[in-house]
Amino acid sequence: MRYLDFHTHTWPQETIETDAIVSCVAPEPVCEYKDGVFLSYGIHPWYIQGNDPKKLLEHVREAAHYNWVVAIGEAGLDKLKGPPMDVQRRLFCWQIEISEAVKKPLIIHSVRANNEVLMLRKSMNPAQAWVIHGFNGHPQEMEQLIKAGFYLSFGPKILYPSNKATESFQQVPEDRFLLETDHTNKSIVALYDKAADIRGGSVDELGENVRRNAVKLIPGLKRG
């Protein structure tokens, strides 16, 4: 089985058989493709300030056309960090339009803003899948998002006992979740082991499940 890290900021370790989607933040250049290392490219709300928003957007437009840039983002809304919400909202909406235009899913950074992101999806009715990365909400919130068509990517929070992320992960429908290490130094192997344990199945079954979900969003991720 080959692991799949749906969202990370570090290059995967060569000793682990893994595919990864590395989050590339504008205005960083798009790096060369390497086997198994895909990219998402977007304007992260934390790194808007000090940059010309229109120039950042140009970077996203250009990056979006590379084959190995398989998703747009992380883009989104953060109520605790970054520029005022109207600025964040404008840049997020621009990136939603790019995701629709190039037909690539959107990876979403949402801090205390899930409700607003949910409203946006309902009002904009996009054709592309939206994945909330690092989901850490209560099962009730998870259900609302699932009902609205979202995918949820779970991170290292599930490694710790009894928290709302773990509770939600236990209940999330099998066709809607992904796993990610994000900006932590946790290993994707440990995450798969724990995830299988929480959901009650083998690591191989879990691996197939994750791969199936990811391929549905990004057909280029198809392999064993």
Ligand SMILES: [Zn+2]
């Ligand atoms: Zn991230």
